[in-house]
Amino acid sequence: MSDVQTLLETAFQSAITRAYGPEYADTDPLVRSSADAAFGDWQANVAMSLGKKLGKPPRAVAEALVKHLDLGTVASSVDIAGPGFINVKLADAFLVAALAGLDGDPRLGVAQTSHPDTVAVDYSAPNVAKEMHVGHIRSTIIGDALSRMLEFAGHRVLRRNHLGDWGTQFGQLIEHMVDRGLDGSDGHGIGDLNDLYRQSKARFDAEPDFAERARRRVVALQSGDPETRRLWSALIAESKRHFNEIYKRLGVSLSDADYFGESFYNDMLEPTAGELVAKGVAVQSEGALCVFPPGFKGRDGAPVPLIVKKSDGGYGYDNTDLAAIRHRILDLGCSRLVYVVGSPQKQHFDLLFAAARMAGWLTDAVRAEYVPFGSVLGEDGKMFKTRSGEVIKLTDLIDEALKRARDIVDAKAPDMTDDDKVAVARAIGMGALKYVDLSNDRIKDYVFSWDRMLAFEGNTAPYLQNAYVRIRSIFRKADEAGLRPNPDAVPVAEPAERALAVELLRFPDAVAQVERSLEPHRLCTYLYGLASLFHSFYESCPVLAAKDPATRSGRLALCGMAGRALALGLSLLGIDTVDRM
RNA sequence: GCGUUCGUAGCUCAGCUGGAUAGAGCGACGGACUUCGAAUCCGUAGGUCGCAGGUUCGACUCCUGCCGGACGCACCA
Numbered sequence: 001m002s003d004v005q006t007l008l009e010t011a012f013q014s015a016i017t018r019a020y021g022p023e024y025a026d027t028d029p030l031v032r033s034s035a036d037a038a039f040g041d042w043q044a045n046v047a048m049s050l051g052k053k054l055g056k057p058p059r060a061v062a063e064a065l066v067k068h069l070d071l072g073t074v075a076s077s078v079d080i081a082g083p084g085f086i087n088v089k090l091a092d093a094f095l096v097a098a099l100a101g102l103d104g105d106p107r108l109g110v111a112q113t114s115h116p117d118t119v120a121v122d123y124s125a126p127n128v129a130k131e132m133h134v135g136h137i138r139s140t141i142i143g144d145a146l147s148r149m150l151e152f153a154g155h156r157v158l159r160r161n162h163l164g165d166w167g168t169q170f171g172q173l174i175e176h177m178v179d180r181g182l183d184g185s186d187g188h189g190i191g192d193l194n195d196l197y198r199q200s201k202a203r204f205d206a207e208p209d210f211a212e213r214a215r216r217r218v219v220a221l222q223s224g225d226p227e228t229r230r231l232w233s234a235l236i237a238e239s240k241r242h243f244n245e246i247y248k249r250l251g252v253s254l255s256d257a258d259y260f261g262e263s264f265y266n267d268m269l270e271p272t273a274g275e276l277v278a279k280g281v282a283v284q285s286e287g288a289l290c291v292f293p294p295g296f297k298g299r300d301g302a303p304v305p306l307i308v309k310k311s312d313g314g315y316g317y318d319n320t321d322l323a324a325i326r327h328r329i330l331d332l333g334c335s336r337l338v339y340v341v342g343s344p345q346k347q348h349f350d351l352l353f354a355a356a357r358m359a360g361w362l363t364d365a366v367r368a369e370y371v372p373f374g375s376v377l378g379e380d381g382k383m384f385k386t387r388s389g390e391v392i393k394l395t396d397l398i399d400e401a402l403k404r405a406r407d408i409v410d411a412k413a414p415d416m417t418d419d420d421k422v423a424v425a426r427a428i429g430m431g432a433l434k435y436v437d438l439s440n441d442r443i444k445d446y447v448f449s450w451d452r453m454l455a456f457e458g459n460t461a462p463y464l465q466n467a468y469v470r471i472r473s474i475f476r477k478a479d480e481a482g483l484r485p486n487p488d489a490v491p492v493a494e495p496a497e498r499a500l501a502v503e504l505l506r507f508p509d510a511v512a513q514v515e516r517s518l519e520p521h522r523l524c525t526y527l528y529g530l531a532s533l534f535h536s537f538y539e540s541c542p543v544l545a546a547k548d549p550a551t552r553s554g555r556l557a558l559c560g561m562a563g564r565a566l567a568l569g570l571s572l573l574g575i576d577t578v579d580r581m
Numbered sequence: 582g583c584g585u586u587c588g589u590a591g592c593u594c595a596g597c598u599g600g601a602u603a604g605a606g607c608g609a610c611g612g613a614c615u616u617c618g619a620a621u622c623c624g625u626a627g628g629u630c631g632c633a634g635g636u637u638c639g640a641c642u643c644c645u646g647c648c649g650g651a652c653g654c655a656c657c658a
Contacts (some may be wrong), residue, residue, distance in 0.1 A: 035601060045600055048638075058638075082601055083638065127658085164639070226598070262658090288656055297583060298654045310656040317658050344652050346585055374587080375651080412620060444587065445651075451607095452593065456620045458606035459594075466620055474617050513597065525595060528605085539622045541614090560618095580622080 003109040003508035004042070004098065005031060008088065011071055012044050018068040019061075020054065033506060040079070040087035041502050047084035058084030079256055092492050095501055098231075102504065103487030103557060109508040112154040113515075117367075119336035120158045120328045121147045124254060128239040128261075129173055129193045132246050132394040134384050135342075138373045141437045143340035144252045145520045145573045146371070150338075152572055153515050158332060161254055162259030162324070165236050169201075171218035174231045175210065176200035178217075183234060193238055249398050251430055251574055260324075268323040269315045273308050276322070281358045284577075287311030290357050291322075293354030297345070306351045321348075325356045329366055336367045338518065343372035343443065371518050374445035376437075384448050398434065403448055403470035405429030408462075413581065420580070427576040428454070431461035438573050439524035459528040462573075464566055465577055467531035471563035472579040474543050478556055482545070485557035489550060496537040497555070500562060503533050511572070520573060527569045534562045 012029030030045040047065060051058035062084040069078060076091040090098075123143020126132045132140075143159075151157045164443055176199060177183070203210045220228040240259065247254045273289060276282035282291050290305035298304045306318045328334045339349060349370040356362035376384040386392055406425040411417065416424065436453040439460075442444040456462050478485075492498040512525035513519075543559055546552035567577045 030600085031596065032600090039601075043601090048600070052638085085601065117597060125658095167658075286655075290655075296654085299583075300654095301583075302655090305655055307656050312656080314656085316656060318656085320658095342652095343586070347653055348658095350585090372586090381650095408620090444594090447593065448592075451609090455607080462607090462620080463606090466618085470621085477617060499590090509597085517598085521595080522597070525597085525605095528595090532605085535621060536623090538617080538620095542617065543618045580618095 004505045005509040008042055015065045015068040019064045034041055040089040042088045044086040057106050062086050095492055100488045110511050116154050117336040118156045118334045121336045121338045122160045122162055123340035125162040126243050128236050129197045131194050133391045134376050139340045141434050145438055149514050149572050159258040161258045163259050165261035166263040168218050171214040172200040172204040175217045176212045177231050246394050262320050265320050265323040269319050272323040272326055282308045291355040293351055305337040306355050306398050321352050326361050329361045338369050340371045371537045377445050377447045401429035401433045424578050424581045427578045428462055431575040435461035438520040441521050464527055464531045465533050468563055468566045468577045469581050471559045474559055485560050486553035487557040489554045491551050491554045491557045494541055496540045500533045500537045503530050504561055
């Protein structure tokens with residue numbers, strides 16, 4: 001069963017074609033959920049814009065469209081209102097049948113895409129020998145949710161964790177390891193490596209002799225000196241252990257298979273630069289090899305370059321990114337590229353995409369999307385830091401989320417077993433941490449607040465999880481009583497029943513919106529609305545104590561579908577549900 | 582200086598790519614538990630959508646200019 005949104009769009013498109021000819025077949029019928037349930041369930045706003053294009057009064061266009069509209073038994077009424085809104089109210093019989101169809105569908109009406117992309121999603125990107133911190137959380141969580149959603153939509157998703165595992169800083173790190181006799185074999189944790197980073201940096205700045213040796217060590221690393229490479233590998237292995245641990249605790253779907261660090265592209269740097277030169281895209285400037293995409297002006301009105309090769313002959317991140325985009329399009333055959341990277345790098349990606357177009361790698365057949373996001377702010381409105389002004393480690397953030405969630409579970413469900421408490425606290429804590437990040441429009445900064453994100457009121461993970469828990473609770477009781485849901489006869493007479501039923505049919509559109517916009521908060525807003533409608537339904541429509549068996553089994557089925565929608569929606573965001581909390 | 586981005590209720594945020602009377606949560610005030618989890622629900626009060634113009638049947642949404650915040654503008658990523 002195709003979803004209602006698509007069904008209506010198709011029907012209106014046909015009506016447009018029939019009324020005004022095939023040249024208008026591509027007109028977006030502007031089908032939306034009704035602004036107010038009093039108007040109906042869905043509305044089409046195309047009459048106004050089409051009226052302008054045709055030079056006809058919108059009311060007349062609306063009338064023509066309605067005349068040519070064939071909705072069969074879908075709608076009980078189609079009305080024209082105001083300047084030319086076309087309001088559609090679904091027929092109850094159709095609504096009930098649509099829900100029955102939903103019940104047997106594990107995808108809840110979400111169609112598999114007919115145009116699957118191979119899409120590389122670039123996200124998380126921590127740096128070797130540095131613990132992950134709040135600066136990594138948004139990329140990691142948003143990128144993971146988008147990966148899950150694109151995968152669910154039917155695309156082939158290639159997760160690309162662009163690990164910072166190359167560069168001059170490794171000279172200092174490795175030289176310092178040599179000095180201290182560390183070879184990575186003694187199992188020191190990443191905390192030690194964090195110290196290692198700080199100490200080696202300090203020595204590099206303070207000790208000229210050390211700095212010189214560090215520079216030589218960089219050369220050794222680049223030329224493949226075995227001992228240097230061994231130490232370098234040990235650093236990376238230790239760092240990955242830390243990152244994987246964080247991903248596992250967060251429930252992020254990144255694994256060893258997804259690391260494609262900067263070093264992965266080393267062998268491609270030379271060919272990439274060579275191709276850019278051969279194509280005349282890259283030119284010499286101030287001793288460096290640069291690409292100057294047109295239209296980018298710097299401080300003095302000078303053009304802004306992408307530096308392919310530094311004046312010292314080395315390669316920097318600009319060329320690594322060029323090599324990566326080339327590789328993803330030419331070698332991996334990606335038709336869509338998604339970069340989940342903070343908004344300060346907007347210009348860098350504008351330059352990168354422009355350069356990739358100049359080189360002929362990025363064509364109209366490939367969609368390259370930069371997915372920027374804002375910062376996490378403390379309650380003082382400034383960058384989120386510890387009280388002493390330190391960067392907040394991800395591991396500490398996770399610890400605190402779990403602790404606070406555990407406190408809530410202890411207070412509200414004291415009779416639960418300890419194992420269950422751990423599991424529930426994890427679902428709530430990690431859910432809250434992720435949901436707060438996903439539910440805010442990603443382009444904006446957001447203010448971090450433990451109390452708000454862990455609250456059971458408002459647009460939070462616990463609120464959604466609790467709606468699911470209430471549903472599970474009903475089913476436990478129903479099972480005990482031997483009651484079965486009847487998905488073929490969901491009652492829609494009560495306003496709360498009907499509102500919930502209609503909202504369930506909007507699930508596919510909510511998912512589609514995220515696939516289009518790469519804005520996970522749109523799904524969050526939908527799920528919050530759904531949970532809210534369920535809670536209202538729950539208050540006004542008794543399920544197990546319904547007046548008659550038919551209503552009871554029908555409402556039970558409605559609860560079941562709402563529960564599945566919540567669980568599926570949350571899972572697409574990377575958030576778990578639990579049966580009790 | 583140039584560029585990007587944000588500014589919606591006291592606070593935290595939505596507003597579906599130009600549509601109907603701008604919505605939610607918190608906080609305030611007032612209600613609802615002998616019934617499926619009150620971890621919830623229902624209601625009231627609260628907004629010149631930063632400011633000023635413009636485009637149009639219609640602007641929180643698009644354009645221009647200001648104000649305010651954040652960020653970015655060549656060899657660090």
